[in-house]
Amino acid sequence: MPQLSMHSPVGDLTVTEEDGQIISLDWGWVPSEWQEETPLLLTAIEQLNDYFDAKRLEFDLPLNPPGSQFQKAVCSAMSAIPAGQTRSYGEIAKDLDSSAQAVGNACGLNPIPIIIPCHRVLAANREMGGFSGQGGVETKKKLLALENALPPQQQSLDL
Structure with missing residues (x-):
């Protein structure tokens, strides 16, 4: 490959x-x-x-993330979140008739982070939740800040 x-x-x-x-x-x-x-x-x-370089916020690439049908459905839901916006694990779970925990687990298994924007998925009350990429939540904050989508309660934190 x-x-x-x-x-x-x-x-x-x-x-x-x-x-x-x-x-x-x-x-x-x-x-x-x-x-x-x-x-x-x-x-x-x-x-x-x-x-x-902030010249592009959306990707136009053919993707084929490996995983179960549920994981693929979560990847599809994450891909539908526009740049500059966020959704919660619970909102995605409701759309998929699932639980927020199952969505969170699938987000953590995202094989194509950044391109499939799992960083745009937040926990309840717009808290960061987790991020499986290098640097964890700090990387998630940097990606959201790049997209001007960092929740207000996080904006005062050092990036």
């Missing part, structure tokens, strides 16, 4: 492609002998760089 790494403000990231679709975004850098510059991975890196 082709992979390509990049430096970002939230750490090194590696994007993986399979059958012409993005299947994962992981924190860390893969060895150069595993890196492959495919047109799709170059486009993904370009879009991520544009995102971090």
